[in-house]
Amino acid sequence: MNNILSIIKKEINHYFASFVAYVVLFVFLFVGGYYFYIYVFEVRDAARVMPFFLNFMGFLAFLLTPFITMRLFSEEKKTGTIELLLTSPITETQIILGKFFGALLLFLIYTSFTLYYLIILFIFGRPDIGPIITGYIGFILLESAYIAIGILLSLTTKNQIVSGILTLIALLVFWIIGWIGNYFGRPMQDILQYLSFLKHFEDFTKGIIDSKHVIFYLTVIGFNLFLSVRLLESRETVK
Numbered sequence: 001m002n003n004i005l006s007i008i009k010k011e012i013n014h015y016f017a018s019f020v021a022y023v024v025l026f027v028f029l030f031v032g033g034y035y036f037y038i039y040v041f042e043v044r045d046a047a048r049v050m051p052f053f054l055n056f057m058g059f060l061a062f063l064l065t066p067f068i069t070m071r072l073f074s075e076e077k078k079t080g081t082i083e084l085l086l087t088s089p090i091t092e093t094q095i096i097l098g099k100f101f102g103a104l105l106l107f108l109i110y111t112s113f114t115l116y117y118l119i120i121l122f123i124f125g126r127p128d129i130g131p132i133i134t135g136y137i138g139f140i141l142l143e144s145a146y147i148a149i150g151i152l153l154s155l156t157t158k159n160q161i162v163s164g165i166l167t168l169i170a171l172l173v174f175w176i177i178g179w180i181g182n183y184f185g186r187p188m189q190d191i192l193q194y195l196s197f198l199k200h201f202e203d204f205t206k207g208i209i210d211s212k213h214v215i216f217y218l219t220v221i222g223f224n225l226f227l228s229v230r231l232l233e234s235r236e237t238v239k
Contacts (some may be wrong), residue, residue: 003090007098008105015068015106024064028110032060036117053117054135054205058198061107061143062171068106069150070164072099077158092232096151096225103147104140111139131207138204141217142197146171148224155231171197 015021035056076082085095121127150167157163178196181189193199200213 003094004098004101007090007095008102011072011099011102012105015102020067020071021106024067025110025113028060028064029113032057032114033117036114040120054139055198055202057111057114057139058142058201059175061139061146062175062197063168065107065143065146065150065171066164066167068103069147069154069167070160071154072103072151073154074158074160074163078160086232092229096228096232099151100144100147100225103150104144107143107147108140111136111143128207131205134207134209135205137209138201138213141204141214141221142201145197145217145220145224148221148228149174152224152228152231155228 032053036053039053039056073082076085086092118127118132149170150163153166153170154163156166174195174197176196176198178193178199181192181196184192194216200216203210203213
């Protein structure tokens with residue numbers, strides 16, 4: 001546990017020592033705040049604002065996650081510091097988990113800044129707290145899945161830009177695959193829609209916590225982290 005915490009601390013310090021974390025934070029809050037303002041004045045219903053906004057947050061996080069995950073291992077490989085990690089008294093699983101929770105903690109910090117939107121809603125309306133809580137739970141699961149995929153793809157290349165592009169493409173596929181499924185008949189339609197991140201996220205914003213959605217996200221997270229550990233253990237990743 002101490003090894004994982006040390007990596008988390010190292011990652012957070014590294015993020016805030018560079019301009020990337022601040023740029024992502026600015027974009028996340030500026031664009032998110034603008035659309036929240038638009039939703040408030042278009043919807044004019046406090047109970048309906050957050051589902052719209054949380055769906056937008058999921059889309060915005062999909063665009064920004066590659067900027068956070070692209071350096072997690074690509075930079076380590078390029079600078080050669082990954083050799084130090086692999087020869088230190090720390091397991092590959094601890095390395096992956098430390099990187100994962102470090103990136104997730106960064107996004108949780110970002111997300112915490114959006115809580116003032118709730119204050120605004122409760123001042124000017126009476127929103128239902130249930131969908132808000134479940135919406136944030138869904139957002140955390142969604143973002144965790146994004147990060148797990150980003151970590152795996154960051155392990156495949158030394159080039160941060162390539163890593164970011166691969167992650168963006170992969171997340172885009174999982175985001176729109178449900179829409180693609182509409183052009184197919186069953187059972188292919190059901191399979192493609194089940195793989196859609198968006199379809200699984202929508203129920204959370206409506207105040208519904210369905211075990212199938214939770215299991216889906218946990219499976220995506222666990223599968224990608226497992227593959228990341230196996231890839232790191234192979235030592236081929238350092239070449």
